[in-house]
Amino acid sequence: MSDNEYDDDVFDDFELDNDDVFDGIDEDELVELERPGKRLKVEAPPEARDDSPEGGGHLALAEQLLSKQFGYQSFRHEQAAAIQRILAGDNALVIFPTGAGKSLCYQIPAIAFPELDRAEGARASRDAGVTVVVSPLIALMKDQVDALKKRGIPAESIDSSKKWEELQVVYDALRRSQLRILYCAPERLNNEGFVETVKRIPGGIRLLAVDEAHCVSEWGHSFRPDYLKVARFVDEIKAERVICLTATATPKVAEDICKAFSIKPACVFRTTPYRPNLELQAKTVCKEYDGDISVSLGIMLGFHAKSEGDKRFEELFKFLRANPGPTLVYVAMQQQCEIHAKVLGEQGFKAAPFHAGLKTEHKQQVQDDFMSGKVDIVCATIAFGMGIDKPNIRNVVHWDLSNTVEEYSQQIGRAGRDGKPSKCMFYLAPSAFYLREVFARGDLPSRTSLAGLVFDIFKEALGVPVGGIFKTNHYRQQKDFDIRPSPLSVIYATLELHFGLFRATTPEYSTYKFEAMPSYFRVTKEDKTAVADAILKNSKKKVKWYDIDVNEAAAYKSTGLNRGDIVAKLNQLDQQGHIRLQASGLTNRYILQKALPKTPSEKEKVVDKLYKDLASREKDALQRCKKVMGLITGSKCFALSLAEHFGMGLPEGKEKCGHCSFCLTGKPVEPPRLKVTATTASSIQQVLKATDVRDDPRFLARVAYGIRSPRVTALKLDKSPVFRSLADHDFEALLAEFTKACQKKGEK
Structure with missing residues (x-):
């Protein structure tokens, strides 16, 4: 099994690295949403309607393209209003339920721009520009691109699954203005070569579409600091306009998105998440369990699920037999996916597992089999579902407690997109909160670890003047200070957002090397520019590959070149097939915004405030x-x-949908209960005997409770019998006991 036993990250197929970018926020730009407790209007505000002749012309063109390219006769929800705003040059935010057609809101404008250019004589076809879509999943990009190509719309993606030869074709099409839509992951915006290339696209970026835009917000259920770089990217590439899209934005999250991208209140379009064809059901299985939680969580510990007497399986079998059809069964852990698929297979169901630990080819095969009907049931973690455009999913089953209401809403939204009745079943069991607490508790480092990290960052910036750049290595810091990648990114973002100490800038690769193709020397010698000469003269051959120090090349003969010029030229040579370029050694870079704290007490104040913020995030995760x-x-x-x-x-001010569990029974679902075991001295001693670590009580509590961290894994304590041995205890009580043990050790 993968070391990443828990799929606690919704974007498992991301092209991940560790860049954090924040762009300044204009406090005057706020979204005037109604106060909490009041219902927001479903329709767009009157200001969003463009009744001008120009607006009417835009709408007529949009409707023509909708029919011609997509085969639809009319727009749904607020699609038309949002598209009109984009074509008029405004930024917009679209909040539609899953499956409500958000993608059309940027696809229609993307193919409309050249038509408008011809009608208005604004620019030549060779300068048509491109729409860039920032999308989180490689699988989603692939599906969207394939669908657009079938409709005759020139679209491509740039992602890590593509071979070098395939990327050359994409870049060539960009240079020739032959693409209307280009998909990329948000992490791609870290790549300095990509940024320099995009800056030089003929006609520029007509529209930047930000999918899953709730990730921009610190208050979003899937906040990712990497998304903060998108606002800066908009400025860097001078995108003409922006459209943000999400299915799950609370009023606070919508406000954050609008502040980040300067979206006016009149350009916010949202529709209710209510889907009348979805029957929302829930059932408590095993209302109370007084025994060892390891039995209740037998499937998590690797035992065969049926042999442990989990009553949810019998309920699941009955449900699936009574409600046949394509089904998604969501679980919390990778191992559960495998076991559930096996057990369902033994019962005669065509089921397959899907989780982040599977190879990319395997995951793609499962997705293809589900889409084609070869597989009826996918047992999946949250890694599955985004971008899956299968309209006839009849059931969505939640085996474990969802992380957030937003996550639950997004997942049930994948059912019944064809408008036919579909069921969403939520099983509640005594172990429900344990798994979610594991996820929440794993992201908060100890104060000692946090202090070590903060002092290390300040050390890296020592001697750097305000406005200067310093570098850090996130991978090293994860290992040195026992901090997971996700909270590490949040820590850096918090130091930017709330302390204003520095601002992330484009990371750089420490090493560039390339293989020269037959045409390389001829092309570079014929190119009389200073940048081509600098590359030719500063490339050093080592057997097959040439090494080049881009900083030395930029300083060659004091020609006034900068690093970006060299990187852009290398990428151009690579994209044209003259070289095969490789970059490695990603280093994160930050611009110092103001003088850093100098005295120990000043530094400790930063640590205290930061730790309080992170502890608040942990509390918020548990509250979700x-x-x-x-x-x-x-x-x-x-x-x-x-x-x-x-x-x-609900529509028309209704108080009931009429077909959920509460409406059908008239009474609430009884929550499950789990008796928590009292902590004993002997149980604490067993954990202490397994390791000599005494400098971090939270580390010891994690081991006992069953939470992995870089240090736990490095010491192989996740393989020890004491790992998860006290999962049926209260985490705070464990932390208190291990704190006492560490203090006693320090007093000796």
Whole structure:
């Protein structure tokens, strides 16, 4: 099994690195959403309607392209209003439910721009520009590109799955203005070569579409600091306009998105998440369990699920037999995917597992089999589902507690996109909160670890003047200070957002090398520019490959070149097939914004504030889980509770959907209960005997509770019998006991 036992990251197929970028926020640009508790109007505000002759012309063209290219006769929801705003040159935010057609809001403008150019005589076809779509999943990009190509729309993606030869074709099409839409992952914006290339696209970036835009917000359920770089990227490449798209934005999250991208209140378009064809059901299985949680969590510990008597399986078998059709079964862990698929297979169901630990080819095969009907049921972690355009999914089953209400809403939104009745079943079991607590507790480092990291960052910036650049290595810091990649990124982002100490800038590669193709020397010698000469004279051959120090090349003969000029030229030679370029040794770079704290007390104040912020995030993560439980076990219609979470309500002011578990029974679902075992001195001693670590009580509590971290894995304690041995205890109680043990050790 993969070391990443938990799929606690929604974007498992991301092209990940560790860059954090933040662009300044204009405090005057706020979204005037209604106050909490009031329902937001479903329709777009009147200001969003463009009744001018120009607006009418834009709409007529959009409708013509909708029919001609996509085969639809009319727009749905607020698609038309959003598209009009984009074509008029405004930025916009689109908040539509999963499957409600958000992608058309940037696809129609992308193919409309050349038509408008011809009608207005604004620019030549060779300067048509391109629409760049920042999208989180490689699989999603592939599906979208394939679908657009089938409709005759020139689209491509740049991602890590592409071979060198395939990328050359994409870059050549960009240079020739032959592409209308280009997809890339947000992490691609870290690549300095990509940024320099995009800056030079003929006609520029007509539109930047930000998919899953809720990731921009610190208050979003999937906040990712990497997304903060997108706002800066907009400025760097001088994108003409921006459209942000999401299915899950609360009023606070929408406000954050609009501030980041200067979106006016009149350009926010949202529709209710309510789907009348979805039957939201929930059932508590094993209402109370007084025994060892390791039995309740037998499947998590690797035992055969059926042999452990988990009653949810019998319920699942009955549900699936009564409700045949394509089904998604969401679980929390990778191992569960494998076991569930095996058990369902033994019962005669055509099921397959899907999780981040599988090879890319395997995951693609599962997805293809599900789309074609060879597989009826996919047992998956949150890694599966984004970008899956399968309209006839009949059931979505939640085996474990969702991380957030937003996550639950997004996942059930994958059912019944064809408008036919579909069921969403949520099983509640005593182990529900344990798994979610594992996810939440794993991201908060100890204060000692955090202090070590902060002091290390300040050390790296020592002697750098304000406005100067310093470099750090995130991978080393993860290992040295026992901090996971995700919280490490959040820490850097917090130092930018709340302390204003520095600002991330484009990372750079420490090493560039290339293989010269037959045409390389002829082309570079014929190119009389200073940059070509600098590359030719500063490339040093080592057997097959040439090494080049881009900084030395830029300083060659004091020609006034900069690093970006060299990188851009190398990428151009690579894209034209004259060289085969490789870059390695990613180094994160930061611009110092103001003088850093100097005295130990000043540094400790930063650590204290930062730790308080991170502890608040942990508390917030736990509260998000409780909100999910509250929605499922509350005394209110499920659909109404879900809509109100997003600041809206049911159509026509209804108080009930009429077909959820609460509406059908008239009473709330009883929540499960789990008896927590009291902590004993002997159980604590067993963990202490397994390791001599005494400098970090939170580390010891993690081992006992069953939470991995870089240090836990490095010491192989996740393979020890004591790992997860106290999973049925209260985490805070464990932390208190291990704190006492560490203090005693320090007093000796």
